[in-house]
Amino acid sequence: MSTRKRYWLMKSEPTDFSIDDLARVGTEPWTGVRNYQARNFMRQMQIGDGVLFYHSNTDVPGIYGIGEVAATAYPDPTQFQKKSKYFDEKATREQPRWDLVDVRFVRKLARGIPLDEIRGHADALGEEFALIRKGSRLSVMPVTAAQWKRLLSLE
């Protein structure tokens, strides 16, 4: 396993958990991911990996801040909590289904980078970039070093 720093993008609905919330709490367990592809990406994350914090389902969806991976993947406790909206009756402590990572606040962007602006750079970012791929709803995705640099140059 390489120890080179990698990059990711993680979506959150700001009414649920925003970059300001992350700034306030410092570090947050990324609960609630219930998609296997997204989960598998989290399992690949290493401490110190860069995270683009994306606001979805909001007036101006886009990238609003930067975080970093503070703890590698471990079972998401909400899958065991009956009262949680993330409860999964098929998950057991012996065989958990869902993992999460801890994300630590790094900084807010000087200005948000709106999705429609990101779309304008599709050529440079690549058609395969899940964020701008038609119909893609993936909430955790890898970002290449080149994409990371390109996106932050729009700040």
Next chain:
DNA sequence: GCCAACGTTGGC
């Protein structure tokens, strides 16, 4: 609030 796109579930 609408709805297209997608993922999951469950009957067969």
Next chain:
DNA sequence: GCCAACGTTGGC
């Protein structure tokens, strides 16, 4: 293993 039904995501 197929696929219709259903639930969710997330832009608009």
